[in-house]
Amino acid sequence: MTLKGAQFGQGGIVAAVTLVVFAVFAVLLDGFAALANAVVLVRSVSVLGILATGMAIVVIARGLDLSQVATMAAVSAWMLKLMGGGLPIWVALLAGLALALVIGLINGALIAYVEMPALFVTLAMGFLIFGAVRTGLLGGDMLVYLPESAQGLQVLGQGAVLGIPVPVFLFAGVALAAHFLLSATSIGRFIYAHGDNSETARLTGIPVRPLTLLEYALSAAAGYIAGLIMAASSGSVDLRIINSTLNFDAILVVVLGGISLSGGRGGIGNVLAGTALIGTLLNGMVIMNLSAEVQSIVKGLVLLGAILLDNALHPTDEEVMRQGDI
Template sequence: MRRRIPNEVGIAAVVLLVAAVLSIISPNFRTLENAQVLLLNGAVIAFLALGQTFVLLTGGIDLSTGSNIALTGMVAALTTLVAPWWVAVLAALAVGILVGVVNGSLIYYLKLPPFIVTFATFGVAASIPLILTGASSVNVGDRFFAIIGRSSVFGIPMPVLLVAVAAIAFSILLRFTATGVHVYAVGGNAETSRLAGVRSGRVIVLAYALSGVCAAMGGLIVTSRLMVGYPSAGSGNELFYSIAAAVVGGVSLFGGIGSIGGALLGAVLIATVSNGMNVVGVQSYWQPLVIGVIILVGVVLDTHRRSLSLGSLFKHFGKGTAVDAAPRQGAPTA
C-alpha cells in the first residue's frame, strides 16, 4: 500500500527552492540581518494565517483580520497610557476575542454569509481606532511593552517564539482533541456533523474567536515593534497574505481539509516571496499581483483536488452498491 506524501513536504520544498533562487539572485537575501527581518515580518502573517486556518476549516472566511490588527493595536497603545503593559496585552486580546465572537455568533445564529459579516466588521473595526484618536497615532506609554516585538530569547526574536508556541498549541488542539475533530467535521459536512451531535455553533464561534486572538497578536507585535499605535495598521496586504498563506499551505477554501503545519509553511512562503521582492528591488505595486497569482493558483489546485476527491468518492460508492450482498475479501463487516 503506497503512502501518500503529506502536502507539507511539497510546500517545504517550494519554500527551499524559492529561497535558493532568491539567494542566487541577490546576495543580500541570504544575510543574517535580512533573515531576521523576514522572520519578524513573517510573524504577523503567520499569526493571521493560523487564525484564518481555523475559520477556513469550518467552511468560512474572515475578512476582518486586517482591521482587527489596527483596533487591537490601538487599544493596547491607549491602555498603556493608564495601565501597565501586561494589562494592555490582555485588553487587546479581549477585544480580538470579542470581534471573533461577534463574527461567529452572527454567522451561525443569524445564518448570515461569512463574507458579508466579516466584511461588515472589517469596516467597523477599521473605523473605531480612527474615531477614538481622531485619525492620529498614539505613542505607547510603557517602555516594557517593547518586550513583545523587540526582545529575543537566545537570539530568537520574541514574535517568532510566540508563533512557534501558538502553532504547537493549535496543532495539539486540532490533532489530539475532540474539539479539533469537530472543527474538521463541521467544515467537511455540517449536516452530518449536526446529526452526529456536534455543537456546530460552539465550534464556529470558537474558530472565529481564535482568528480574533491571532489578529490581536498581530496587532500587539506591530504596535510593540513601532512603540506607536497607528489607526491605519493592518490596512495593507495582511488580509490577502493570511488567505494566501493558508490556501497555499493546503487549507481548503471549502472547509474540512488542512493543517497548522501547512498554513505555517504557507506563511513562510508568502513572507519569503514578499521579502525577496523587496530585496531584489521589485516595485511595491507588483507585490499584490504576485500574491494574487499565488492565491489563484492555490484556489485552482484546491478546486482540482476537491473534484478528484469527490470523483473518487462517487466511484467508491458506485462499486460499493454492486458488492453490498457480497463483501470484498478482507473488508470489515458489521
C-alpha cells in the same frame, strides 16, 4: 478527512517550491542564504504567520474572517490609548484581549445563530470595528503611539533571546498551540468535522453553533497577539493597516499553503509552508529591489497558481455543489 493525502499534496508541493525559490535566491543573491537573513525573513512574516494561523482555524471550519486585521489594529490601538491614559499595562492588555474575544464571539454568534454568511458578517464587522473603535474609544485618532510608561512592552517586538527575535518565538508558540488544538484534542476533530460537513457534524451530536463561536474567538485572539507584536515593533499603531491588503495576505497564506476554502482539510503545517513561501518571496523581492508593481504581479500570480492547484486537487464535487462555494 479521507483526503489527507491530497492535503499533504499541496502543502508538500508548496514546501518544495519554497525550497526551490530559496535555492535560486541563495545562488543569485549575495547574502540571502546567510543565517542573519533567515532570521530577518522569519521575523518579517511572524505577524502574518500568526494571523494566518488564526485564519486557518476558521477556514478549516469552512468559514472566513475578513475582520481579523480590523480587530488587530483597533484593539491594539485601544490598548496603547489605555496605557497612555495611565492604566497599568496588564490591565490594558486584559481589556484588549477581552475586546478582541467579544468581537470574535459576536462574529461567531451572527454566523452560527442568525445564520448570516461569514463573508458578509466579517466584512461588515471590519467596517464597524474600525469606525466604532476610532470614534468611540480613540477620540478620532488614526495613529496611536506606545506611551513612555509602557516602553517595556517593546520587548515583545524588538527583544531577542539567543539572537532569535521574540516575535519568532511567539509565532512558534501560536503555531504549536494551534497544532495541538487541531490534531490532539476532540475540539480540533470537531472543527474538521464542522468544516467537512456542517450538517452531518450536527447530526452526529457535535455542538456546531458554540463551536463556531470558539473558532471566530480564536481568530480574533490571533489578531490580538499579532497586533501586540506590531505595536511593540514599531512603537505605534496605525489604523491605516485596516485598509491594506494584510487581511487578504493572511487568506493568501492559508490557501497557498493548501488549506482548501471548501473546509475540513489542511493543518498548521500548511500555514507554515504558505508563510515560508510568502516570506521567501517578499524578502527576495526586497533584496532584488523590485518595484511595487512587479511585486504585486508576482503575488497575484502566486495566488492564482495556488487556487488553480486547489481546484485541481479538490475539484468541485457533489458535496461542494450542495453546500455552495464561499
